[in-house]
Amino acid sequence: MIMIMQLKRVKRVFFNGLYFSIVFVVAFVIATQALTRKVNTYEMTKKPLFFSIEKERMTISNSVTGRVAVVAVNTGQHVQKGDLLVRLEDDSLDQKMNSLSALAKENLSAKTELALIQAKASDYEIVAPRDGVVYQIQAAEGSYLNMNSPVIILFADSNVKVSGTINQEQYMEIQKNKDLDVYSTRFEQIYKISFEGVGRVQPATSAEESRYEVKFRFSDANEGAAFIDGESMEAVSKNTNNEAMRPSVRVAKLWNSLIIGN
Amino acid sequence: MYLHGKFMNMNLKHFFNENHITSSKVLSTTTIFLFAAPLVIFLYGSFVFNPANADNILLYVIQVIADVISIMALLGLWVTVLLDVIVESHHRSHRVIANSFLIEKQPTVDVFITTAGEPIDIIRKTVTAAVFMEYPHETFVLDDGQSDAVKSLAYQLGVQYVSRNNRLHAKAGNVNNGLRHGRSEFFAIFDADQVPKKDFIINLLPYMNNAKLAMVQSPQYFANTHSFIAAGTSQAQEVFYKYVCPAKNISNSAFCVGTNMIFRRSAIDEIGGIAENNSEDIWTSYLLHEKGWHTLFVNEILAIGEAPATIVSYFKQQRRWAKGGLDMLLNNNPLRSKKLNLDQRMQYFISNTYFLVGISILAYLMFPILYLLFGVKPLNTDDGWSWALHYIPYFALYYMLSWLFLGRLYLATLSTAVASFYPYILALFSVVFETEQEWVATTSKKAHEDVFMKWVWPHVFIIILSLLSLVVGWYEPKNFWTAMFNTVWVVLNTYLLYLFLTGEKRMSKISISTDY
Numbered sequence: 001m002i003m004i005m006q007l008k009r010v011k012r013v014f015f016n017g018l019y020f021s022i023v024f025v026v027a028f029v030i031a032t033q034a035l036t037r038k039v040n041t042y043e044m045t046k047k048p049l050f051f052s053i054e055k056e057r058m059t060i061s062n063s064v065t066g067r068v069a070v071v072a073v074n075t076g077q078h079v080q081k082g083d084l085l086v087r088l089e090d091d092s093l094d095q096k097m098n099s100l101s102a103l104a105k106e107n108l109s110a111k112t113e114l115a116l117i118q119a120k121a122s123d124y125e126i127v128a129p130r131d132g133v134v135y136q137i138q139a140a141e142g143s144y145l146n147m148n149s150p151v152i153i154l155f156a157d158s159n160v161k162v163s164g165t166i167n168q169e170q171y172m173e174i175q176k177n178k179d180l181d182v183y184s185t186r187f188e189q190i191y192k193i194s195f196e197g198v199g200r201v202q203p204a205t206s207a208e209e210s211r212y213e214v215k216f217r218f219s220d221a222n223e224g225a226a227f228i229d230g231e232s233m234e235a236v237s238k239n240t241n242n243e244a245m246r247p248s249v250r251v252a253k254l255w256n257s258l259i260i261g262n
Numbered sequence: 263m264y265l266h267g268k269f270m271n272m273n274l275k276h277f278f279n280e281n282h283i284t285s286s287k288v289l290s291t292t293t294i295f296l297f298a299a300p301l302v303i304f305l306y307g308s309f310v311f312n313p314a315n316a317d318n319i320l321l322y323v324i325q326v327i328a329d330v331i332s333i334m335a336l337l338g339l340w341v342t343v344l345l346d347v348i349v350e351s352h353h354r355s356h357r358v359i360a361n362s363f364l365i366e367k368q369p370t371v372d373v374f375i376t377t378a379g380e381p382i383d384i385i386r387k388t389v390t391a392a393v394f395m396e397y398p399h400e401t402f403v404l405d406d407g408q409s410d411a412v413k414s415l416a417y418q419l420g421v422q423y424v425s426r427n428n429r430l431h432a433k434a435g436n437v438n439n440g441l442r443h444g445r446s447e448f449f450a451i452f453d454a455d456q457v458p459k460k461d462f463i464i465n466l467l468p469y470m471n472n473a474k475l476a477m478v479q480s481p482q483y484f485a486n487t488h489s490f491i492a493a494g495t496s497q498a499q500e501v502f503y504k505y506v507c508p509a510k511n512i513s514n515s516a517f518c519v520g521t522n523m524i525f526r527r528s529a530i531d532e533i534g535g536i537a538e539n540n541s542e543d544i545w546t547s548y549l550l551h552e553k554g555w556h557t558l559f560v561n562e563i564l565a566i567g568e569a570p571a572t573i574v575s576y577f578k579q580q581r582r583w584a585k586g587g588l589d590m591l592l593n594n595n596p597l598r599s600k601k602l603n604l605d606q607r608m609q610y611f612i613s614n615t616y617f618l619v620g621i622s623i624l625a626y627l628m629f630p631i632l633y634l635l636f637g638v639k640p641l642n643t644d645d646g647w648s649w650a651l652h653y654i655p656y657f658a659l660y661y662m663l664s665w666l667f668l669g670r671l672y673l674a675t676l677s678t679a680v681a682s683f684y685p686y687i688l689a690l691f692s693v694v695f696e697t698e699q700e701w702v703a704t705t706s707k708k709a710h711e712d713v714f715m716k717w718v719w720p721h722v723f724i725i726i727l728s729l730l731s732l733v734v735g736w737y738e739p740k741n742f743w744t745a746m747f748n749t750v751w752v753v754l755n756t757y758l759l760y761l762f763l764t765g766e767k768r769m770s771k772i773s774i775s776t777d778y
Contacts, residue, residue: 012713019715023723031730034635035737042738 049235051164051182051193051216053227055155058132064123065147066090068139073152075137079128085152086126086139093117131157131225160224162193162216162233171198171212180216182233187226190236192219292343292505295659295666299340302655303333309652310641321629321640328625331618336660338612339506343667346509363471364397364464370446371399371463371524376436378429379407380454384568386415388457393419397463399450404440406432433520434542438535446527453521456482456567466524469558476529476555477547480522480562481507484569490765491576492569494678499569501667506613507559513605516559517547517613521567529555541586548590548610552601572766576678577685577717584617584689591615592693620686627683627755630748631727634735643744650747673761680755681762684720721759728756 066088073085097117103110132154139151162182166174174180178195193216204210218224309315310329316322363369373392377385385403392401401421405412406429416423426439437451448470452458466478481503484496510516520543530536530546532553537545547557570576590596596610633639643649665671691697715722732749739745761768 015713016715019713019719020722023715023719024726027723027726027730030727031635031734034731035734037636038734038737 049164049166049170050232051162051235053224053229053231053233054161054163054215055224055227055229056159056161057135057229058129058154058156059150060085060126060129060152060154061148061150062086062088062123062126062145063147064088064090064120065145066093066124067144068141071137071139071141073134073137075134077134079132079134079154081128081130083128084125085128085134086137088124088126088145090124126151128154130154133157135229155229157225158221160218160227161196162218163199163213164216164235165211165213168204168210168212171214174214179219181236182216183236184227184231184233186231191223191233193217194219289667289669291666291669292347295663296340296344296347298655298659299336302659303336305652306656307333309649315641317642318638318640321632321638324625325629325640328622331615332622332660334612335616335619335622338616339663341608342509342612343505345512346505349512363468369448369467369470371397371467372440372444372446372449373399373401373452373458373463374404374437374440374444374449375402375452375454376404376433376440377407377409377412377454378405378433378436379409382409382411382415385412385454388452388454389415389419389421391457391459392452393421394460395458395462396460397467399463400444400446402440402443404436406436431538431542434536434538434546437542438538441527441530441535444527448524448526449530450524451521452565453567456521456565458522458565459563462522462564463524465562465564466560469560470524470526472556474554474556475558476526476550477516477518477557478524479507479516479518479557479559480564481559482519482522482567483563483565485566486568486571489569489571490674490768491573491678491762492571493672494674494676494762494765495569495576497664497668497672497675498679501664503561505667508561510609511559513603513609514556515547515551515602515606515609516557517610518543518557522565526555529553539586539589541582541589544586544590544610544613548596551606552599554601573681573763574714574717577682577688580682581685581689581692584620584686585693587614587617588689588693591617617686617689620683620690623680623683624687627680627724630751630755631724631731633748634731634745634752635727637740639744643747673758674765677758677762677765680758681721684717718763721763725756725759725763728752 067090068086069089070087071085072087073079073083079085097114100110100114100117104114105111134152135155136153137151138149138153139145145151174195180193180195181190182193183190196215196217199213199215201213202208202211307329310325313322373395375385375388375392389401389403401419403412403416403421403423405416405423405425408425413423413425422443424440424443426436429435431438441449448467450458450463450466462480466480469475469478482499483503484492484499487493487496507516529550532555533546533549536542537549539545550557570579590610591614596602596607596614599607599610602610629640641649659666661676662671664675731752735745735749
């Protein structure tokens with residue numbers, strides 16, 4: 001009788017223990033999964049996020065055929081709107097002009113033709129259409145250029161964009177708050193940029209999450225001029241306080257403060 | 263019958279003393295509830311049911327379902343209490359001084375005590391009290407436990423012993439079996455742990471003067487409130503008997519609670535005996551109402567019972583009640599009944615849907631844990647203050663219900679209410695998938711032999727997960743205040759569940775006066 005009672009008790013203890021272990025293990029597995037997921041997300045989102053400067057590239061071509069007489073600028077030089085970049089020459093046209101100018105006093109048609117050619121002469125002087133920086137010169141002095149060949153490539157000062165690729169979570173964040181701070185290591189300064197639009201969206205696959213190509217402009221339009229095309233800027237997280245510190249760093253800091261007392 | 267003559271000479275006046283559970287005065291806090299509830303529900307509903315506030319869509323759908331259920335339960339209570347307060351006439355439970363009925367008609371009464379394996383001491387107390395009730399009556403012990411001890415007890419006390427060789431239809435079958443032996447015009451039913459007072463019959467039987475009345479029900483009152491779980495249970499019951507049951511008198515939909523009532527034999531015969539299923543109480547009343555009979559709830563303590571003091575017995579009792587209500591709701595929706603009037607349909611519907619709150623409680627328990635673990639939430643709570651403004655009053659109202667209705671707030675009540683999601687959901691499952699369960703009486707010995715963890719594993723699981731979720735949630739919280747709020751919520755729930763799980767061993771601080 002006592003044996004049976006004890007057996008029953010042992011059985012009860014066993015089943016209670018079994019239920020408890022199962023419940024505990026399941027809860028533990030769920031929590032571990034959750035923590036792993038959270039740590040991974042954290043590591044991913046806390047990776048520094050770089051954007052790059054995208055300046056507007058202006059390719060300046062010639063509208064007339066001719067020989068390059070003068071290249072007035074050097075690569076990297078800052079030019080202003082209207083500055084002379086390149087002057088072309090056309091010998092046959094010069095000769096024709098000379099002969100025509102001789103004839104022009106008597107012959108009305110020659111005079112008209114001369115006026116037309118002179119009006120065209122401005123095409124032989126290539127000037128900067130906007131403020132900018134000379135990126136490439138594709139004409140050497142003395143070389144002969146066909147019509148519509150690229151002569152100079154400029155980066156415009158105005159209309160500077162900041163572009164980058166972000167994940168969905170970051171995209172949602174940006175959608176909510178259109179402004180973002182970026183840090184330039186070269187100038188050691190924070191700039192404000194604001195969201196302009198999204199370009200290509202790469203949908204999520206099993207291996208990768210979705211990516212958004214986004215563009216920003218400088219909140220202060222004049223600030224962009226100082227940058228070089230392709231220069232990188234680091235996005236600054238809104239909460240750059242303690243909360244965004246890496247857990248390992250935080251533990252280390254706490255430990256240090258305990259040991260060193262600071 | 264020899265008692266008759268003695269009875270005739272008695273002055274009946276002193277039997278009809280005031281014996282109400284509480285005074286009929288309405289608490290000022292109850293009036294607060296009446297004003298605040300619609301406001302708070304509107305405030306909460308306007309936030310939750312606005313799809314613009316949805317965050318995770320799956321959780322949002324669950325939240326909306328949970329909220330619909332909990333709001334329905336709260337509105338049901340509101341309507342009931344409102345009726346209670348504004349309709350004066352019924353509030354004193356139709357007291358009739360109809361002793362002439364007893365003296366002139368001399369109706370006969372049987373008393374049935376149903377037993378199914380309860381401890382013999384408890385049965386002895388009940389049977390003795392039943393025998394010594396005033397007014398002549400015949401007492402029957404209906405024993406489903408086939409116990410020799412009960413049999414010899416019956417012979418000792420000189421009462422009839424009725425047993426049967428099966429346990430078909432549990433208590434209903436037991437009573438119907440007893441009805442074959444009883445011959446009286448009226449019969450009372452007591453559970454084995456419900457000790458009737460001397461004046462039980464004298465107080466209730468005069469109402470039967472109304473020939474349309476099929477049942478008079480008196481409340482269950484629990485004396486063992488020193489134990490934590492019993493205290494929690496009995497407080498919830500108190501709200502039920504103080505407000506809900508009297509209000510049902512207005513629409514003639516007071517229903518039987520399974521014990522402490524007197525039935526008219528002819529009415530029960532008309533519906534073919536006590537309804538034979540596991541929740542015979544609500545079904546019997548339902549069938550009576552369909553036949554056009556009247557029922558009455560009399561708010562006087564006329565029997566002292568024992569609330570379930572262990573978790574397993576509490577859960578089994580709750581599951582049995584829930585199963586009855588949900589079974590009626592899903593298989594025989596009272597709203598569609600053609601024989602009941604609109605009020606009655608509403609009242610049955612409110613009573614039955616209450617047991618769905620298990621879903622709501624589980625959802626409310628899980629949401630903060632899910633947020634801390636996975637960062638998913640049903641509602642967009644980024645606009646913290648606007649959200650808190652809508653959210654906090656609603657849950658404060660729910661947590662304060664026992665204060666609003668009874669004027670006092672005990673952790674035991676909250677704790678047992680939160681923990682009872684499991685038996686309700688079990689009942690829902692067993693109704694939906696039509697699985698059978700063995701009926702076990704609240705205080706019977708068998709209830710203790712079960713494996714404890716089988717009944718509380720969801721609670722243990724939630725507690726463990728809550729503690730772990732705190733660790734996960736505070737690893738780089740995305741939003742400090744959301745994490746904070748969810749933490750408070752999780753800690754509170756965990757504490758309540760912990761109190762419940764350890765409640766069997768803890769004595770309650772409540773001491774409801776027992777000067778009956």
